[in-house]
Amino acid sequence: MLQQALETAFQTAQPFAEGAVATYIPELAKADPSLFGIAVATIDGRQVAVGDANAPFTIQSISKPLAHAWALSTLGPEKVRRRVGVEPSGDAFNSIILDPKSGRPFNPMVNAGAIALVALLSEEGVFQTPGDFLALCSRAAGRSLAFDRQVFESEQLTGNRNRAMAYLMLNNGIIRSNVEAILDLYFWQCSVLVTARDIAMIAATLANHGTNPVTDEAVFQPASIPDTLSVMFLCGMYDFAGEWTCRTGLPAKSGVAGGIIAIANRQLGLGLYSPRLDSRGNSVRGIHACESLSQQLALHAFHPDNHASNLLLPTITP
Ligand code: GLU
Numbered sequence: 001m002l003q004q005a006l007e008t009a010f011q012t013a014q015p016f017a018e019g020a021v022a023t024y025i026p027e028l029a030k031a032d033p034s035l036f037g038i039a040v041a042t043i044d045g046r047q048v049a050v051g052d053a054n055a056p057f058t059i060q061s062i063s064k065p066l067a068h069a070w071a072l073s074t075l076g077p078e079k080v081r082r083r084v085g086v087e088p089s090g091d092a093f094n095s096i097i098l099d100p101k102s103g104r105p106f107n108p109m110v111n112a113g114a115i116a117l118v119a120l121l122s123e124e125g126v127f128q129t130p131g132d133f134l135a136l137c138s139r140a141a142g143r144s145l146a147f148d149r150q151v152f153e154s155e156q157l158t159g160n161r162n163r164a165m166a167y168l169m170l171n172n173g174i175i176r177s178n179v180e181a182i183l184d185l186y187f188w189q190c191s192v193l194v195t196a197r198d199i200a201m202i203a204a205t206l207a208n209h210g211t212n213p214v215t216d217e218a219v220f221q222p223a224s225i226p227d228t229l230s231v232m233f234l235c236g237m238y239d240f241a242g243e244w245t246c247r248t249g250l251p252a253k254s255g256v257a258g259g260i261i262a263i264a265n266r267q268l269g270l271g272l273y274s275p276r277l278d279s280r281g282n283s284v285r286g287i288h289a290c291e292s293l294s295q296q297l298a299l300h301a302f303h304p305d306n307h308a309s310n311l312l313l314p315t316i317t318p
Pocket of ligand 1: 060061062093094111162190254256281
């Protein structure tokens with residue numbers, strides 16, 4: 001049933017050939033626009049995929065919920081909340097705007113919030129070298145991942161909007177250390193190479209309350225998951241988050257390389273990849289495929305047939 005659902009989602013989304021690959025990070029413009037892959041990993045360890053599910057791409061903003069869960073797991077919610085809010089901003093991911101009342105970034109899913117979290121994790125000695133984040137992603141994916149150095153260098157060279165944001169946060173006391181070093185960690189964080197299969201396994205780790213369902217390794221604290229998924233639910237899909245949540249009912253996050261991670265809590269994780277983006281920066285085919293899967297498998301959090309627990313699992317057979 002799972003394989004059939006993936007194939008149906010693939011066929012449904014495949015004809016949507018509009019949109020364009022991201023070009024504002026020059027290295028991303030080289031992506032093959034025709035690639036399209038979907039993968040699912042269930043919390044009892046089953047994995048199913050269709051299309052280009054082994055094609056590598058950079059994680060980009062899909063790294064943001066992972067860094068958030070990492071910060072919540074290692075530092076606890078109070079420290080994290082003092083630095084970054086949990087309110088949807090309704091603005092684009094790279095907007096140069098902080099919450100006027102608190103001076104904090106609105107949430108960890110916009111660039112400002114993600115950079116502020118890197119600063120906090122670095123100050124606290126959790127995120128000291130790029131390899132620290134790579135190790136975390138590798139544990140969540142259940143295999144050794146690598147960086148794309150070209151994408152890192154491209155971001156570092158052209159990321160002046162992020163640089164402007166970071167200096168504004170230095171001015172506001174949200175960043176308290178060397179801005180360029182923090183930005184480098186953030187650019188490395190965005191440059192982890194993954195596949196749709198990896199993203200599905202990372203999603204299944206989040207769906208399984210922080211423990212990788214295949215390796216059985218506890219990657220995130222269970223207590224970090226409710227906040228992580230709530231923020232994804234509210235703010236994960238840029239300024240499309242509300243429409244997305246109504247249509248799919250899944251906490252999710254997209255990245256400008258064309259990836260989407262989505263989680264059916266206590267059930268399964270989805271990883272999608274197709275680099276053509278719409279005007280908001282979300283993968284066009286990824287959105288259509290996710291919507292189809294959510295409908296076929298009744299994954300929407302508030303669907304009458306979704307019991308929001310692994311009670312549903314026995315009915316989803318490969
Ligand atoms: N590295 C990208 C940036 O900071 C990530 C953006 C994204 O995937 O939304 O601009």
